[in-house]
Amino acid sequence: MLFVCEQANNMRVDAEMGAAGAQKRPGAEAEPDVAIRRRRTQAERRAEAESRVLAATAELVAEKGIDGVTLAEAGERAGYSRGLAGHYFRSKDELLAAMAEAIHDEFNLQRRERLRGTAGLARLMATIDASFARTSVGMVKMRAYIAVLMGAAHKPALAEAVATFNRDSATEFGRVIASAIEAGEIRPDIDARTQALILSAALRGIMAQWVLDPAGVDLARIRTEFMGLVSRSLAQPRS
Amino acid sequence: MLFVCEQANNMRVDAEMGAAGAQKRPGAEAEPDVAIRRRRTQAERRAEAESRVLAATAELVAEKGIDGVTLAEAGERAGYSRGLAGHYFRSKDELLAAMAEAIHDEFNLQRRERLRGTAGLARLMATIDASFARTSVGMVKMRAYIAVLMGAAHKPALAEAVATFNRDSATEFGRVIASAIEAGEIRPDIDARTQALILSAALRGIMAQWVLDPAGVDLARIRTEFMGLVSRSLAQPRS
Amino acid sequence: MLFVCEQANNMRVDAEMGAAGAQKRPGAEAEPDVAIRRRRTQAERRAEAESRVLAATAELVAEKGIDGVTLAEAGERAGYSRGLAGHYFRSKDELLAAMAEAIHDEFNLQRRERLRGTAGLARLMATIDASFARTSVGMVKMRAYIAVLMGAAHKPALAEAVATFNRDSATEFGRVIASAIEAGEIRPDIDARTQALILSAALRGIMAQWVLDPAGVDLARIRTEFMGLVSRSLAQPRS
């Protein structure tokens, strides 16, 4: 099971190639093609290995929690050696931060696709729907995501990443709500920023509850009821 | 099992002197009575020491997370020896479970007091309000509480306790909503059980967000908006 | 093979007992004798174990150098578990620092005994002689000592200890030379401080050479020649 998240990995690859380009070593000028092809291949191998390690890390986080992961197991689960994860990410914190970013990027990608072409209240609903839709990719990523969110309380390396998530999420919701208010589709007597935070936090709480007890949480029903709750609560009342 | 003292760091000496004071109360009496009183004193000491250890554990969980706690530090933070926590609770898992129970008991006590004499929609609102009110005791317990909730995903010892929390919370909310529906104060076209789960999870999500970023979360405002959101959404519409 | 160095270990023991005394635990007042005897026994065991670990560390340093020592091996060589050295000294740096101090203390003790009742030029000669005499306790300690001295260049934890050694050595030599000058036994046209540094450093260089190549260094002959060299060089010329 691999991460798609081409952004995160490509960025890494780009960085490497950039560095390699700047550091042209002697003897490479004669056969630039060969050199470039060689490096690309190395870089690709590395990118794929990193991707696999991140995916394996997510699995392990989902299974054992943030503190249950070990660098060695992440490497092995990815099909490599015990030392590889440490070799790439230097420390457990960095590994976790990279994993968090990868998941976040993937979620963002999904959300953007779902929101394409929506606006106003419909866009807000689509945003909420996208949160529930994430669960369709399976519980592993969601468990890892939730674990990262909570782990931020004690791991500075994660706190940074999570702060970004929060900013992104809050501004996204806030913008949508504000524009729906302007469009007259959402009642103007609410505070967009506060509502955004409430919705974001509530969705996370629901997802957390789901990953903790999938059998006890009927997610489809919750999705329906939650969206009804929100629309009844925020929709502009008919005058 | 409740926390007795808010400040876990009181010098142990104080505790001893308190106990000594209690011991010297009356005059001299017959043998059996002395034995009984002595035993009571021992039991009291033990209870107080346990209580302090649990409070210290909660502090440490709040600071460092479930996995950051160590038995030795729990004992020391409580003002006792490195070995005491292990001596009382045998293992780290049992210590954590006991701590979780203690926090839950305390929260329950608070809630019951707040709900006394309410009914229907008002009782639902009071229940929600009680959740926010918990935060007034400070962030330490709430952080520990959230940590326990999330830790349940990977620690069987906690899973049991958290399952109880969930049952309690869901039934409490569910009962209140159902009775409010019966009373005609809440619209009947919602599913009480699902709404209960949503509210419970949403509140937890909000609390989690708060403990993660207290400065970024205006809890008072959220309380107002959230209660408005709920009442608009659930209240029986005027026909 | 144990360190004698009662000072270092006693200090540790005292500290522990002092702490224990201050931290009187409840229930201990009734049988102070038992309590004290218990603690003393524990403390003694601990002191002996520490002493053995330090001696084992010195052996290992002599064999493999500062960086070749491992905490685990120090514990095992001392006849305990792999974890003990780490348990006592927390870190490799602290272990090495403690070992350095122990050796220094032992050397100081020896020197003081040898100097008892000497003065003037004779005292200077006795000081030099004491340096050579150290070698009689075997090469292990001397190798470890030299290793510590040089290791100070890269290990802050050792640098501190070695700075003390240097101060001690320089002031000792300096005082002796200065008083011999006053007594008219050493020519006054030399700088006592500089000569002290030269003698101290030269002796260390000789010892280093010896531990590096014991077969190639005839220490007895060097002792004679060196003392002749110094006395010819420093003695007050007959007018």
Add this chain to the structure above:
Amino acid sequence: MLFVCEQANNMRVDAEMGAAGAQKRPGAEAEPDVAIRRRRTQAERRAEAESRVLAATAELVAEKGIDGVTLAEAGERAGYSRGLAGHYFRSKDELLAAMAEAIHDEFNLQRRERLRGTAGLARLMATIDASFARTSVGMVKMRAYIAVLMGAAHKPALAEAVATFNRDSATEFGRVIASAIEAGEIRPDIDARTQALILSAALRGIMAQWVLDPAGVDLARIRTEFMGLVSRSLAQPRS
């Protein structure tokens, strides 16, 4: 094998450009000549790269000690890749041995220049002076030199090199002293070989002390006092 460049951190680009400049010297010629020139260029590049790696290694040894050096860092510090040092020298031991030899060669070169045209006691003094003069090239090489000397105790790869150093140094001093005795400039009642060892070891001890604590060691003053000490001690007394 000598160090070519004092500043190891010159950009590699400079080296390349220098080589390129050398390559463009004359005009176009016949095939074989071109081949030869090319090969010479390759060899030169290699020699320069090795030299830089060795210089970088000396820097790192000076900073972090023998065990603190890593192959990767040696390559990078020299301005090349992480793999180069390992590629050239196969193993860390060989790298260190090569570095030791390079430093020794450089020191020997300096000494020979200083001794040119001296004889007898003056030559002995010049030899001593040369030791102090080494310090003028900066502390880096001297620190590395001392580190190598001490490292020989535990690293077979260095032991061989250091044995050579010792032989060279002892024979050099021994020869000079013996010839000065023959010339009647040094008293005949000393043992040349032993004195040689003493002087050599003493100088090393002084240098070690200096690199450990440059601020606390007034090298100029020590040089003066030490040479005075030696000349007073060894010079043939006027009959």
Add this chain to the structure above:
DNA sequence: AATGAATGAGACTTCATTCAT
């Protein structure tokens, strides 16, 4: 020739747990 990807061994360090006092 040169780079850097990958491995695996080993050290430090931290604790839960057991046990002696």
Add this chain to the structure above:
DNA sequence: TATGAATGAAGTCTCATTCAT
């Protein structure tokens, strides 16, 4: 009962070394 001594397992991290490109 309470303390803390001692063990040993595990995890993080760092590198020397090998190997593919």
